[in-house]
Amino acid sequence: MTQDELKALVGQAAVAHVVPGSIVGVGTGSTVNCFIDALAPLKDQIAGAVSSSVKSTERLLALGIKVLDANEVSSIPVYIDGADEIDHGGHMIKGGGAALTREKIVADLAERFICIADASKLVDTLGAFPLPVEVIPMAATQVIRRFGQAYGGQAQVRAGVTTDNGNVIVDVRGLQITDPLAMEAEVSQWPGVVTVGIFARHKAKVCLLGTPEGVRTLT
Numbered sequence: 742m743t744q745d746e747l748k749a750l751v752g753q754a755a756v757a758h759v760v761p762g763s764i765v766g767v768g769t770g771s772t773v774n775c776f777i778d779a780l781a782p783l784k785d786q787i788a789g790a791v792s793s794s795v796k797s798t799e800r801l802l803a804l805g806i807k808v809l810d811a812n813e814v815s816s817i818p819v820y821i822d823g824a825d826e827i828d829h830g831g832h833m834i835k836g837g838g839a840a841l842t843r844e845k846i847v848a849d850l851a852e853r854f855i856c857i858a859d860a861s862k863l864v865d866t867l868g869a870f871p872l873p874v875e876v877i878p879m880a881a882t883q884v885i886r887r888f889g890q891a892y893g894g895q896a897q898v899r900a901g902v903t904t905d906n907g908n909v910i911v912d913v914r915g916l917q918i919t920d921p922l923a924m925e926a927e928v929s930q931w932p933g934v935v936t937v938g939i940f941a942r943h944k945a946k947v948c949l950l951g952t953p954e955g956v957r958t959l960t
C-alpha cells in the first residue's frame with residue numbers, strides 16, 4: 742500500500758471515534774484531509790467542528806460541515822489530528838504543516854486526542870523529524886541561539902512560511918528528545934516562543950496507525 746492509501750485508511754477509521762451529536766476537533770494535514778473527506782457524509786450526525794487551521798476550515802466548509810469558533814466551545818470529546826512523529830508513549834512532534842499553535846489550543850479543549858498516522862511516523866525516540874517551534878518574528882534569532890546553547894540542535898527559520906497567527910516557524914534539527922515533557926515545559930517558557938511542536942502534555946490517548954496489514958490501534 743502507498744503512504745496515501747495508509748492515510749486514507751486511518752482517516753476512514755477515525756470516523757468511528759466521532760461521538761454522534763457532538764462537536765469534533767479537527768487537526769491539519771494530508772492525513773486529516775482524508776478524515777475530513779470521510780466525515781463529510783456524516784455531517785448531519787455531528788453538531789459541527791472546531792478547526793485548527795485556515796486550510797482545514799476551508800475544506801470543512803467546502804464539504805458543508807459547520808465550523809465553530811474555539812471561543813464558542815468549552816469542551817469537546819475528541820480531537821483528531823495527524824503527527825510528524827509519535828513515540829510508543831503517545832508523545833508527538835507536530836507542526837510540519839505550521840499549524841501547531843491552533844492544534845494545541847484545540848487539543849487542550851478535548852477530552853481525548855486521537856492521532857491518525859501512517860506507520861512511518863512511529864519512532865522509538867522523537868527528534869529525527871525537525872522540531873517546529875512557532876516564534877514571534879522579533880525573537881527568532883534569540884530562540885535559534887538559545888536552542889544551540891540548551892540542546893545543541895541546529896535551528897533555522899522555515900523559509901517562506903508565515904503561520905495563520907502571523908508568526909514564523911523555527912525548525913530544529915539534530916535533537917534526541919528523550920524527555921518530551923521536560924523539554925516542552927522548558928522551551929514553552931522562552932520569551933518569543935508561542936508554541937513548541939512537542940505534544941507531551943497533550944499527548945495522544947489513542948493512535949490509529951496505518952500499516953499494510955490494516956489499522957493498528959495503540960493505546
Ligand code: 5RP
Binds near residue numbers: 835844
Ligand atoms: C500540521 C501537523 C500535521 O498533523 C503533521 O504535519 C502531519 O501531517 P501529514 O498528515 O500531512 O503527514 O502537525 O501542523
